[in-house]
Amino acid sequence: MKRVLFLPLLILMINNAGLALPPAEEILKRADEIRAPSKHFSCDLEIISKRGDEERTKKLKLFVGDETKSLVKFVYPPADKGKFLLMVDENLWFYTIGIREPIRITPQQRLLGEVSNGDVAKVVYSVDYSPVSINEWEIDDKKMYRLELVAKHKSATYGEVTLFVEKETFNPYKAEFYTISGKLLKTAYYGSYQLILEKKRPTEMKIVDELRTGQSSIIKYSNFEIKEFPEYYFQKTHLKYLQ
Amino acid sequence: MEKVVEIKDIEKIYYLGKTEIKALQGVNLEINNKGKFICICGPSGSGKTTLLNLIGCLDRPTRGDIIILDMKVLTLSDTKLSQLRNEHIGFIFQTFNLIPVLTAYENVEYPLLIKGLAGRERKRRVLQMLEEVGLIEFRNHKPEELSGGQRQRVSIARALVTLPEIVLADEPTANLDTRTGETILELMRKISKEHSSTFIFSTHDHKILNYAEKIYYLRDGRISLKEQ
Amino acid sequence: MQKKSIISETEEYLLRNNKCGGLMKITKIFSLALRNIFRNKRRTTLTFFAIISGMVALVVFGGFVHFSFWGLRESTIRSQLGHIQIYKKGYSQEGLENRLEYLIDNFNKVEEELRKMPNIEISAPRLSFAGLISGGENTHTCLGIGGVREKESKLATFEALVEGEDIYGEDEAVIGSTLKKSLGVEIGNYVTLLTMTVDGSINAVDVKVVGVSQSGSREYDSVVVKLPLTTVQRLLNTNSVEKILLLLDKTEHTPTVATQLTQIFEAKKLNLELKKWDELASFYRSVVRLYTGIFNVMKVIIAVIVFFSIANTMTMSIFERTREIGTIRAIGTRKSTTILLFFTEGFLIGIIGGMLGIITGIVVATVINITGGIYVPPPPMMTQGYSALILIVPKVVVYSYISTVLVSIVSSFYPAFRAANLSVVEALRHS
Secondary structure (H helix, E strand, O other): OHHHHHHHHHHHHHOOOOOOOOOHHHHHHHHHHHHOOOOOEEEEEEEEEEEOOEEEEEEEEEEEEOOOEEEEEEEEOHHHOOOEEEEEOOEEEEEOOOOOOOEEOOOOOEEEOOEEHHHHHOOOOOOOEEEEEEEEEEEOOEEEEEEEEEEOOOOOOOOEEEEEEEOOOOOEEEEEEEOOOOOEEEEEEEEEEEEEOOEEEEEEEEEEEOOOOOOEEEEEEEEEEEOOOOHHHHOHHHHHHOO | OOOOEEEEEEEEEEEEOOEEEEEEEEEEEEEOOOOOEEEEEOOOOOOHHHHHHHHOOOOOOOEEEEEEOOEEHHHOOHHHHHHHHHHHEEEEOOOOOOOOOOOHHHHHHHHHHHHOOOHHHHHHHHHHHHHHOOOHHHOOOOHHHOOHHHHHHHHHHHHHOOOOOEEEEEOOOOOOOHHHHHHHHHHHHHHHHHHOOEEEEEOOOHHHHHHOOEEEEEEOOEEEEEEO | OOOOOOOOHHHHHHHHHOOOOHHHHHHHHHHHHHHHHOOOHHHHHHHHHHHHHHHHHHHHHHHHHHHHHHHHHHHHHHHHHOOEEEEEOOHHHHOOOOHHHOOEOOHHHHHHHHHHOOOEEEEEEEEEEEEEEEOOOOEEEEEEEEEOHHHHHHHOOOOEEEEEOOOOOOOEEEEEHHHHHHHOOOOOOEEEEEEEOOOOOEEEEEEEEEEEEEOOEHHHHOOEEEEEHHHHHHHHOOOOEOEEEEEEOOHHHHHHHHHHHHHHHHHOOOOEEEEEHHHHOHHHHHHHHHHHHHHHHHHHHHHHHHHHHHHHHHHHHHHHOHHHHHHHHHOOOOHHHHHHHHHHHHHHHHHHHHHHHHHHHHHHHHHHHHOOOEEEOOOOOEOOOEEEOOOOOHHHHHHHHHHHHHHHHHHHHHHHHHHHOOOHHHHHHOO
16 A cells, blocks of 8 residues: 555656656657567668659668667668678677678768668667656647657767657657757658557658758658567677578 | 370369368470470379379379370270270389289280280280390290399380380389399380380489480479470 | 381271271180189189089089979879879869769770870779778778779889788788788788768678788878779779779870870760879979978078179189289270179189089089988888989079079179279279
């Protein structure tokens, strides 16, 4: 009985921003849950980048394990076959057929168009960012929560993220990505919500370059599967044996 | 009677700082004949050299006229004066004043080069002059290889090589011993007669004074004639 | 009426017309001037010494500088730039930002045209990339230069191979000495090269280090990786080349070949442009500017010294000959002739002193060269020193001589003028 009462009191005490707003961690967790169906899942990605008349496409497959580990397999174009990205803890590795050891790269490096390696390899925010504030916001007559996220460690893709989440549904709407010095690099828009695995989830993420070009690329998600993958999927030493 | 030299009412003033020095005052002189020996004597500082310089067109008077061989000297340009001296006036200096880097032959040749005489004629003239002064064997010697008397002979040959009407000699025997001086004097007399050149001397030497046809006396810038 | 029997009629005629005046005098003036110069042997020797020192300094320093230029020029051309570089049109303007968008895709056709031309020794296609190189422990930035090995070796005559072999087959590379040190790898080790393909995808390839090179430029040696063109093409996922480097038989042929090529490019619509090495070698150009500036300062200083040396000699000589000047003026030498006499002395000092100076300068230069040259410690940005020879450059020699003569003319004029304008009477009175 005492324990049952204790928890709500604790929550009330912790939330010193006012009883009106729910805790930021809670919101972030809910938003992340919409994007990632589980701690272990896989999905297909298609990245489309337009430059004037030219359109370039890449197809990848993402495997996520334990929420924190991800393996990205390059599927299309054929020239990219045999390439992998592996993200474990704070390290990002690249591997291609022909090199003996995976080589370390940075999540900020561009994969295609405006999409960085980190944008693909990392799906949930809570692993790399902690919320520092929460506000109410309105965009296009929609009521939002505005969360300010700060990188927990050096290998996060961005220094700061401002995430806008729909108030009722906790659907991620928009994210602004900043450098450590506070410069706005990119903006991501989540759209094309579809019913996938019992929830409405965004199947498109549009990323816009805010710093220089104003151009954008689109990531399309499909084929979500909840599945646990073997350990060796996420081992650096095993990359060369993967097909 | 040609007027060789005409000096009219000459005045020459020097300035030593602010002090005025009258070297010559109201000097008048006429030399009419050729082939004469004229002497100008007087104590040191009496203006002998100054007068000789004026006759030789080396200097300009403060006042007065100088007419050489019917030419008004004061109206002539420096170039014309140079030509006049070269062709009509010969200089014999007390200190010989030969050009040390030239041989006796070349020293004598020099005035002819200025005059512009052609090669063969020039050579003939130089050799003739050297022969007249008795130095033909020494023609390729430089002045440093010649005795005082020999140098003076070269100087005489040089002075006469252009066959000038006037020869100015400022104490020509002062740096020579008595015997050499006599020889030189004899030479000058002979040449004066043969070439009809008028020799004008400034001298103390009595031997010269003895030969002179006219003697002028300068004292404190004024001239007077002491006829022989 | 005494007739001057010595005067012949010819002479009379000549006298009146004053013929045969000036021309003969010139040889006499020269002869007189020459004798006067050597009158005071010690003073003349010292004057000549000053002139000779100045000349030797100019000839030797000028030769040293030109040797350095030559070395730097040829090393820049033969290890980095080539004589002419051919690019796709627009590369030099926009290619800096988007290198990989301006690649030459019709390389074979271009080679056909190049083969027809004389004066071209080698045409070397290249494809470069900037990327990362990792030796396992460390990752560094690198500049990968993909080329055809047989051609590259002819182009790299100013690079030294300090370890291993210069022969790199498929997936083998020669890296710069400084890079090798920072990576901590040895011959036989593998390194991974990481970069972006022409389509913007990330890609990597392993290569085996088979050789280590040293060019003398520390910056270059800390990033350069030389590997086969085919490997780079695979890494960048393209069949094109970025540029074609041309090595000519002689550097002097560069302008003519460049013009011919430009015409051919237009005529055959090959959509190419080219740049000559001097348009690309900014470091070389700034070195030339710097050293030329220093040399010019030297020339001025030496000219001033020679000027005063000669003027001093002349003035002293005139002072000593004051009485003589009076004498020659008295016996009819004109002012202008007097000026000419002394002026000729100064002029001859310049001519003779200059000639002696040139000869001495050439001798000194030859001696330096025979004994192995001057050792120069590594200049900034270089890793090696070198032995500089003294090039005997006709331009330098001639210029030095002419300026000495000119200086002698200018410096003797005023003293000569003053000599001619001395008061004759006072000059005769002098000492």
